[in-house]
Amino acid sequence: MSIAGKNIIVTGGTSGIGEACAREFIRRGASVVMASIQQAEGEALEAELATIGRARFISCDVTQEDQVRALIEGAQAAFGPVHAIHCNAGAWGQGTAEDFDDAIWNKVMGVNVKGALLTAKHGIPALRAAGGGVLLVTTSVAAHVGFPRHAVYCASKAALEALVRCLATDYAGLVRVVGVSPGTIKTPMLAATCEGWDKPVEELYAEVARKIPVRRLGEPEDIAQAAAFLLSDEASYxxxxxxxxxxxTLALPPW
Ligand SMILES: NC(=O)c1ccc[n+]([C@@H]2O[C@H](COP(=O)([O-])OP(=O)(O)OC[C@H]3O[C@@H](n4cnc5c(N)ncnc54)[C@H](O)[C@@H]3O)[C@@H](O)[C@H]2O)c1
Structure with a gap:
């Protein structure tokens, strides 16, 4: 199974799942452009990964079309034709319908849905120019269950799943469009969702782990292994x- 030699862009590639994917893709011989709004983390990761492979950090807010366009052009300039793009940048926010306002819409729907659409808009022509490629989207089990006080986040992930299906049919034969749908994965985003609870994070994680059939939380590397397979030629169908x-988690009966 190989992604060696491919030029891969990972949005949100400087933290959590995206960082693990960047590390795994480079370990397997791919060139990786990490994109995010984390300038300092991005520069540090680029410096580290450049010692073992071809890595580049490009600062990019995926909600801004000019920055997404510049990201794709920057990746082509850095490592040549782009073979795969992992739309992984994500934002989280909580609240009920009565808490709803433009700020949460712009943050959560803006990054998760508009960001993925803009990345597809400017990324797909680059993939086609490379002779075909893969667009991988990080969705979530939140697309299928109603997490309490997470209506906008859950809606954003359901929208992303619809986007995967639509793009997969629109570009079939030219660009493969696939998704990874993580459950509960130990990342800074998960830690942020635990803030404000009456227990330490590790205690909360242990409680959640007891409710997951395999009795553990996911590691970012669990997603990275699957992502590497989905981007590989062996996944061509x-x-x-x-x-x-x-x-x-989703397989568990509710009683
Ligand atoms: N951790 C989980 O349990 C879990 C579960 C299901 C899905 N996910 C999804 O996985 C993806 C990665 O999340 P994570 O858990 O690794 O969180 P994380 O907070 O560690 O990483 C999020 C990344 O997105 C980037 N980002 C945020 N806003 C951005 C913007 N406007 N432009 C560009 N980059 C931006 C951040 O800089 C960061 O690199 C997200 O899409 C998230 O919704 C996470």
């Missing part, structure tokens, strides 16, 4: 598929 990686 997989299109429009969203792979759930949740330790069996």
């Amino acid at each position: 997989i299109n429009g598929t969203i792979l759930t990686l949740d330790g069996g």
Whole structure:
């Protein structure tokens, strides 16, 4: 199974799942452009990964079209034709419908949905110019369950799953469009969701782990392994598929 020699862009590639994917893709011989709004983390990661492979950080807010366009051009300038793009940048926010306002819409729907659409808009022509490629989207089990006080986040992930299916049919034969749908993965975003609770994070994680059939939280590397497969040529017949990686969480009966 190989992604060696491919030029891959990972949005949100400087933290959590995206960082693990960047590390794994480079370990497997790909060139990786990490894009995010984390300038300092991005520069440090580029310096570290450049010692083992071809890595570049490009600062990019995926909600800004000019920055997304510049990201794609920057990746082509850095490592040549772009073979795969992982739309992984994500933002989280909580609240009920009565808490809803433009700020949460712009943050959560802006990064998760508009960001993925803009990345597809400017990334797909680059993939086609490379002779075909893969667009991988990080969705979430939140697309399928109603997390309390997470209506906008859940709606954004359901929208992303619809986007994967639509793009997969629109560009079939030219660009494969696939998704990874993580369950509960130990990342800074997950830690942020635990803030304000009456227990330490590790205690909360242990409680959640007891409710997951495999009795552990996911590691970012669990997603990276699946992402590397989905981007590889060995996955060439997989299109429009969203792979759930949740330790069996969604398979569990509700009683
Ligand atoms: N951690 C989980 O349990 C979990 C579960 C399901 C899905 N996800 C999804 O996985 C993806 C990665 O999340 P994570 O858990 O690794 O969180 P994280 O907070 O560690 O990483 C999020 C990344 O997105 C980047 N980002 C945020 N806003 C951006 C913007 N406007 N432009 C560009 N980059 C931006 C951040 O800089 C960061 O690099 C997200 O799409 C998230 O919704 C996470």
